[in-house]
Amino acid sequence: MASGNNLMEKLQDEVSCSICLEYLRDPVTIDCGHNFCCVCITDYCERWEGSTTEVFFCPQCRGGFLQTMFRPNRQLxxxxxxxxxxxxxxxxxxxxxxxxxxxxxxxxxxxxxxxxICLVCD
Structure with missing residues (x-):
């Protein structure tokens, strides 16, 4: 059984954005099921704006998604x-x-x- 500190650390990791490494702010879910801060995933897509495709790739699993398909995740x-x-x-x-x-x-x-300091501060 996980100790309280390990459980809290796991939960904190689960509710952190893999782009900015902060707690998720205005979380959105993309087609593959991963969640990101709305601002982070929008910025990520804007970096690829000049590309010839409308399909972007998830920063975590590389699954394809459309920028227009962000779904707010209010429960998260x-x-x-x-x-x-x-x-x-x-x-x-x-x-x-x-x-x-x-x-x-x-x-x-x-x-x-x-x-x-933590690894993010580094």
């Missing part, structure tokens, strides 16, 4: 909000310190700043 947005609130509850301090900005484990030491 509610889940993200709940997980954010659980992660920030006072008195529920995790055994390991987490990055205040990204909510990820502090795994590296920044010699310039003299403090521990």
């Amino acid at each position: 947005a509610n889940i993200v909000e709940g997980i954010e609130q659980l992660a920030l509850q006072p008195g529920k301090e995790p055994k390991e310190k987490l990055c205040e900005k990204h909510g990820k484990k502090l795994r590296l030491f920044c010699e310039d700043d003299g403090e521990a």
